[in-house]
Amino acid sequence: MRTLGVLMLVACPARERADPWPAQPEAAWPAGCLIEGAAAHPTEPWLALACTNAAAGTGAVLVFDASRGQLRSVTPFEDYVGWDEEALVQWHADGLRLVTNVGTNGLALLDRAAIVGQAHPDQTRDGGVSYVWVGERLFTDTGHLFVIEPGDWRFDFGPGAGPPMQGMVWNPRIRAAIGRRGHGLVAYDPVAGQVRYEASLDAYGPTGAPWCAPSGRWCVRRQFAIHPAPDGLLFVDGDTGAVAGLRHPASPRVDDVAWSVGGALAVTSYEHVIGGAGRAWWIEAFRDGARAWARPLGDRRVTRSHEVADASGMAWSPSGDALAVVLDGPEVRVVDGRSGETVTEFVAPAAPVPAGAPEGYLRDGPRDGAILWAGSEHLVRIAPHFVTAYTARGARVGGMVAP
Numbered sequence: 001m002r003t004l005g006v007l008m009l010v011a012c013p014a015r016e017r018a019d020p021w022p023a024q025p026e027a028a029w030p031a032g033c034l035i036e037g038a039a040a041h042p043t044e045p046w047l048a049l050a051c052t053n054a055a056a057g058t059g060a061v062l063v064f065d066a067s068r069g070q071l072r073s074v075t076p077f078e079d080y081v082g083w084d085e086e087a088l089v090q091w092h093a094d095g096l097r098l099v100t101n102v103g104t105n106g107l108a109l110l111d112r113a114a115i116v117g118q119a120h121p122d123q124t125r126d127g128g129v130s131y132v133w134v135g136e137r138l139f140t141d142t143g144h145l146f147v148i149e150p151g152d153w154r155f156d157f158g159p160g161a162g163p164p165m166q167g168m169v170w171n172p173r174i175r176a177a178i179g180r181r182g183h184g185l186v187a188y189d190p191v192a193g194q195v196r197y198e199a200s201l202d203a204y205g206p207t208g209a210p211w212c213a214p215s216g217r218w219c220v221r222r223q224f225a226i227h228p229a230p231d232g233l234l235f236v237d238g239d240t241g242a243v244a245g246l247r248h249p250a251s252p253r254v255d256d257v258a259w260s261v262g263g264a265l266a267v268t269s270y271e272h273v274i275g276g277a278g279r280a281w282w283i284e285a286f287r288d289g290a291r292a293w294a295r296p297l298g299d300r301r302v303t304r305s306h307e308v309a310d311a312s313g314m315a316w317s318p319s320g321d322a323l324a325v326v327l328d329g330p331e332v333r334v335v336d337g338r339s340g341e342t343v344t345e346f347v348a349p350a351a352p353v354p355a356g357a358p359e360g361y362l363r364d365g366p367r368d369g370a371i372l373w374a375g376s377e378h379l380v381r382i383a384p385h386f387v388t389a390y391t392a393r394g395a396r397v398g399g400m401v402a403p
Contacts, residue, residue, distance in 0.1 A: 034385060035050065217238050351399070
């Protein structure tokens, strides 16, 4: 179980939109700190990276500038930072602030690389706290709606409101947090204190958990099937909770899925071979619950890596106009998000694991790494121990490896 450490508060400078996040000339990746989560800046080609040194019980938030291939800032904590769950690092829409999980059950607010304060809405849990931004406030999966004020070190949270849910996203169209509840979905407006809808999805079977696009506009539930029946993709309208339809992938078994911000879904699938490797790989995209395009990959496959919680082998550009995929480990293919046609391919290998990495990390074998977009013009290959930036056309910009 992670234990709570001591927070080092830093004076919070006044916000100046001319400099949304300061550059620290001496910024350096802390030794032994491995990346657990990542979040792209809303307008700049930057990634916020949550890293933890488990042996030392410390962590940090790194901001990586993909346009330069180097660190912009490092904010250290005397506690773990991040967790092995998605969306535990999030920028505010103003690009001046971000929130990250700290310790076992806390949230810390940073303003332009300075620590503002910290809050722990559930002292009993041994895991990350899911949350969404609601204007200037945070709404957590514990049912609390609050602001982290300068100097906060809060534990005095009473019972939360609202239904229990997991994996929340914020849907601005209906002003509600949408999350999983059992095998279904629930949408809750934390400002009005009202449930917008509940969709049990029980009529569609007991398997699979819904997963929603970052905008909350669309959700999908993978319907597991027994060979030779094909898996299904159950699409749900995030505004209403109504089922839009059940679709089947191009090949019978769904391997991985990835949402764009706006709600396009990329899917990889394959044909199961008893006693052998999968074959007949496909990649396809769905928009508004309908197949937009499908392209065969043959015996090639998208490398499915989830070592950094927010990254995998597929990544949509911020606009959804392009999709980048990692093929067979070292190669990156960028395709047109509307047609699936290849735009470019280039080699972007993973960095070797450094000798100073923790013993368990070295023992676990190859770390192929995943991919993320940082702005619309830069791609980042990422694993817990390295970050490397490329242009969208494949020119290497620079990178770093954990010391």
